[in-house]
Amino acid sequence: MILVTGGAGFIGSNFVLDWLAQFAEPVLNLDKLTYAGNLGNLAALKDDARHVFARGDIGDGALLTRLLNEHRPRAIVHFAAESHVDRSIHGPAAFIQTNVVGTFTLLEAARAYWSALPESEQGAFRFLHVSTDEIYGSLGADDPAFSETTPYAPNSPYSASKASSDHLVRAYHHTYGLPTLTTNCSNNYGPRQFPEKLIPLMIVNALAGKPLPVYGDGQNVRDWLYVGDHCAAIRAVLERGVPGEVYNIGGNAEMKNLDVVHALCRVLSTLKPGHDYASQITFVKDRPGHDRRYAINAAKIRRELGWQPAETFESGLTHTVCWYLDNEVWLTNVTSKTYQQWIDLHYAQ
Ligand code: NAD
Ligand code: DAU
Numbered sequence: 001m002i003l004v005t006g007g008a009g010f011i012g013s014n015f016v017l018d019w020l021a022q023f024a025e026p027v028l029n030l031d032k033l034t035y036a037g038n039l040g041n042l043a044a045l046k047d048d049a050r051h052v053f054a055r056g057d058i059g060d061g062a063l064l065t066r067l068l069n070e071h072r073p074r075a076i077v078h079f080a081a082e083s084h085v086d087r088s089i090h091g092p093a094a095f096i097q098t099n100v101v102g103t104f105t106l107l108e109a110a111r112a113y114w115s116a117l118p119e120s121e122q123g124a125f126r127f128l129h130v131s132t133d134e135i136y137g138s139l140g141a142d143d144p145a146f147s148e149t150t151p152y153a154p155n156s157p158y159s160a161s162k163a164s165s166d167h168l169v170r171a172y173h174h175t176y177g178l179p180t181l182t183t184n185c186s187n188n189y190g191p192r193q194f195p196e197k198l199i200p201l202m203i204v205n206a207l208a209g210k211p212l213p214v215y216g217d218g219q220n221v222r223d224w225l226y227v228g229d230h231c232a233a234i235r236a237v238l239e240r241g242v243p244g245e246v247y248n249i250g251g252n253a254e255m256k257n258l259d260v261v262h263a264l265c266r267v268l269s270t271l272k273p274g275h276d277y278a279s280q281i282t283f284v285k286d287r288p289g290h291d292r293r294y295a296i297n298a299a300k301i302r303r304e305l306g307w308q309p310a311e312t313f314e315s316g317l318t319h320t321v322c323w324y325l326d327n328e329v330w331l332t333n334v335t336s337k338t339y340q341q342w343i344d345l346h347y348a349q
Helices: 010-022 039-045 061-071 085-090 093-115 119-124 157-176 198-208 227-240 257-271 299-305 313-326 328-334 337-347
Strands: 002-005 027-031 051-055 075-078 126-132 180-185 187-189 212-215 221-226 246-249 254-256 281-284
Touching: 002 010, 002 061, 010 027, 010 039, 010 227, 027 061, 039 051, 039 328, 051 061, 061 093, 075 093, 075 227, 085 093, 085 157, 085 337, 093 126, 093 157, 126 157, 126 227, 157 180, 180 227, 187 198, 187 227, 187 313, 198 212, 198 257, 198 313, 212 257, 221 227, 221 257, 221 313, 227 246, 227 299, 246 299, 254 257, 257 281, 257 313, 313 328
Parallel strands: 002 027, 002 075, 027 051, 075 126, 126 180, 180 246, 187 221, 212 281
Antiparallel strands: 221 254
């Protein structure tokens, strides 16, 4: 089996669902179920014995040791993290605790488990660390896209915590020989994304007739990747990636935020017509330290592992909006009291 951390979150749950749809191999899913973790994401697996769920913290070394020795995974795919930049600005401590200390604790448990494996199994073991393009910092309009050799320059508490975790993973490969793989991916979107992130937040607000809050001048650029394509890339890296290597993953879809929001309004107007959603666009105070542009050069993973995205931004966005329109109950459940508290705190100004 494989051990997935953070498998009740957005990308982790899509990964677990895709994995079990394609392979017979079971998944042990360790998740703390923070505000971002949701077992409703995994409802389709409720009668599937191949999905073993354990509620717990990656910072709990004793729990990790017990789970590893009991379930004997051949690989760890590490998604668990605090993932929202705005929350890291309001409260960075949780990001240091989970992303840095949690990843360190997981690496220590993995190292002890891996060291005790028979030599034949040690070579095949993998620790795949899922990271972000934000660790590279911000690009100017004409700068070349981030490659795997771009120097680290994180600018937010979130990206600094992810950069720290990347460095720890690198060090565990170089120092101890742990067979690690690191992926640095651009902005994901798709089904089951918590509506604090740009695309699902805009869908929720558009449908509720609320303002669509665009930060600053709306000209910040992100590269967008459909979550199913990210999951396929992770499977390719897990299967064929070279231990110690880093792989950048991107969607070849650089877009300004304002253009993303307009594209979303157009899709909504087609699928749920009768309303001018774009009229709800409102410019609000900018995010402090807001990175201007991210762009990914994904030539290495394409060349070496044969991966490239299957979805265009247009097709992925349509799937995404359809999913949110079809999953009202999911949406009602996640936009509960604690969600409202976040919206009130963050968008009050
Ligand atoms: P998410 O916030 O939706 O989910 C995170 C999951 O981790 C949740 O289920 C949460 O309960 C769990 N978790 C948090 N702290 C934990 C802890 N201490 N112990 C165990 N579980 C814990 O995040 P996501 O968007 O799915 O991102 C997953 C990973 O991918 C993160 O590492 C993130 O940095 C990375 N990533 C995200 C994106 C993106 O656009 N969302 C892009 C590139 C990389
Ligand atoms: O680049 C990968 C990263 O993408 C991941 O590592 C992070 O986990 C993920 O959250 C995401 O970070 P961003 O900060 O880019 O995503 P977010 O959806 O929060 O914002 C996308 C852009 O939209 C960003 O420029 C800020 C802007 N924005 C966001 C929100 C929530 C707005 O203009 N208004 C908003 O209300």
